[in-house]
Amino acid sequence: MKIEASVLQDFVRNIFGGAGCSAEESGRIAKYLVSANLVGHDSHGVVRVPRYVRSKLDRTVNPDQKVGVVVDTPVIAVVDGKNGFGQTVAPQAVEIGITKCKAAGLSAVALRNASHIGRIGDWAEMAAAAGLVSVHFVNASGSVLVAPFGGVDRRISTAPFCIGIPRPGTDPVVLDFATSVVAEGKVLVASQGGKKLPDNALIGPDGTISGDPHQLYGDYEADGPRNYRQGKGAIRAFGDHKGSGLAVLCELLGGSLTGCGATEPKDVMMNGMLSFYIDPKVVDPTNFLAPDMARYLNYVKSSRPVTPGGEVLVPGEVEVRNRAQRSKDGIPLPESTWAALVAIAREVGVVPPNSAAAQA
Numbered sequence: 001m002k003i004e005a006s007v008l009q010d011f012v013r014n015i016f017g018g019a020g021c022s023a024e025e026s027g028r029i030a031k032y033l034v035s036a037n038l039v040g041h042d043s044h045g046v047v048r049v050p051r052y053v054r055s056k057l058d059r060t061v062n063p064d065q066k067v068g069v070v071v072d073t074p075v076i077a078v079v080d081g082k083n084g085f086g087q088t089v090a091p092q093a094v095e096i097g098i099t100k101c102k103a104a105g106l107s108a109v110a111l112r113n114a115s116h117i118g119r120i121g122d123w124a125e126m127a128a129a130a131g132l133v134s135v136h137f138v139n140a141s142g143s144v145l146v147a148p149f150g151g152v153d154r155r156i157s158t159a160p161f162c163i164g165i166p167r168p169g170t171d172p173v174v175l176d177f178a179t180s181v182v183a184e185g186k187v188l189v190a191s192q193g194g195k196k197l198p199d200n201a202l203i204g205p206d207g208t209i210s211g212d213p214h215q216l217y218g219d220y221e222a223d224g225p226r227n228y229r230q231g232k233g234a235i236r237a238f239g240d241h242k243g244s245g246l247a248v249l250c251e252l253l254g255g256s257l258t259g260c261g262a263t264e265p266k267d268v269m270m271n272g273m274l275s276f277y278i279d280p281k282v283v284d285p286t287n288f289l290a291p292d293m294a295r296y297l298n299y300v301k302s303s304r305p306v307t308p309g310g311e312v313l314v315p316g317e318v319e320v321r322n323r324a325q326r327s328k329d330g331i332p333l334p335e336s337t338w339a340a341l342v343a344i345a346r347e348v349g350v351v352p353p354n355s356a357a358a359q360a
C-alpha cells in the first residue's frame with residue numbers, strides 16, 4: 001500500500017500520544033520516522049514504531065529528556081541523553097554543536113546514552129541547514145550485530161558514519177551509512193516481506209554467507225516479533241578490512257570516547273555519537289567551496305555509466321529524489337508494516353485511519 005506522508009505522520013504522532021508521550025515528543029518522533037521513510041530509508045522509518053512504543057510502555061526509554069551537560073568548554077561539549085528518545089535528545093546535542101561552532105568556527109559534541117537516534121543524515125541535514133559541515137561517528141552500544149572482517153562472531157554494532165556539507169541554494173551533500181553491509185532495520189524490513197537483502201549481507205556461524213534474515217533472527221512468525229538475539233549468525237561489516245576498520249573506529253569514537261561504551265551485549269541499546277562541526281565561512285572567506293564543489297560533483301557525475309542509460313549519483317542524491325517522489329506519490333509500506341502499526345495503535349487506544357483514507 002501507499003500512504004500520504006502527512007496522514008502517516010498524524011497516525012504515528014497519535015500512536016505515541018496514546019502510549020503516553022507528550023504532544024511535543026510524539027510530534028518529533030513522528031516527524032523524524034516519517035522523514036526517514038520519505039528519503040527511502042524505510043529501515044529507520046515507521047517500521048520502528050512498535051519497538052519504540054514497547055520501550056515507552058516497558059519504561060526502557062525515558063520520556064521528555066533534556067540532555068545533561070557533563071563537559072562544557074567553548075568548543076567541546078559532552079552531553080548525556082539520559083536514555084531519552086533519540087528524536088528528542090539528538091537534536092539538542094546538534095543544537096549545542098551548532099551554537100558553539102557559530103561562535104568558534106569549530107566544535108565537537110560527544111553525545112552518550114541516547115535511545116535510538118534513527119537516521120544520522122537528519123543530524124547532518126540539521127547542521128547543513130545552519131550552514132555547517134558536520135562529521136558524525138556513531139555506535140549503538142549494547143547492540144552487537146556485526147561480525148568483524150575475518151570473524152564469524154558478532155563484535156560490532158551497525159555503527160553508522162555520516163558527513164554533511166551544505167551547498168548554498170541547493171541540497172547538501174550527505175553521506176550516511178551503516179558500516180555493516182546493511183543496517184539491522186533493512187534485515188527487519190526484508191524479514192517482513194520488504195526489499196530483499198543482498199546475498200552477501202549476513203554470515204552464518206559456520207562462515208556461510210547469505211541474505212537470509214533467519215541468520216539474524218532465528219525462527220519467527222510472519223507477523224510476529226523479531227529478536228536479533230535469537231539468531232546464530234551476524235550481519236557482515238561492509239568493505240572488507242577497510243569497512244570493518246571504520247566500524248571499529250565508530251565504536252571507539254562514538255562509543256569509547258563519548259562515554260557511551262564501545263558495544264558489548266546489553267539488554268538496552270544506547271546510541272553514542274561524536275560529532276564535529278566546522279563553519280565553512282571561517283575556512284573559506286573568499287568563497288571557493290561552493291563553486292569548486294559544484295564543478296567537482298558535475299565532474300564525478302560525468303563519468304560514463306557502467307550500464308547504458310545508467311547514472312552516477314553523488315552522496316545524498318538518492319535521498320533527495322526519494323523525498324521529492326514520495327512527498328508527491330505517497331510512502332510505500334509493506335502490508336506487514338501497516339498491520340504492525342494498526343496492531344500497536346489499537347493496543348494504545350488509537351483508531352487507525354481507514355485503509356481508503358490511508359491510501360495515497
Ligand code: NAD
Binds near residue numbers: 271312
Ligand atoms: P545505504 O546503504 O542506503 O547507503 C546510503 C548512502 O549511500 C547515502 O549517503 C546515499 O546517498 C548513498 N547512495 C545510495 N545509493 C547510491 C548510489 N547509487 N550512488 C551513490 N551513492 C549512493 O544506507 P544504510 O547503510 O542502509 O543505512 C541506512 C540508514 O540507517 C542511515 O540513515 C543510517 O544513519 C541509519 N543507521 C542508524 C543506526 C543507529 O544506530 N541509529 C545504525 C545503523 C544505521
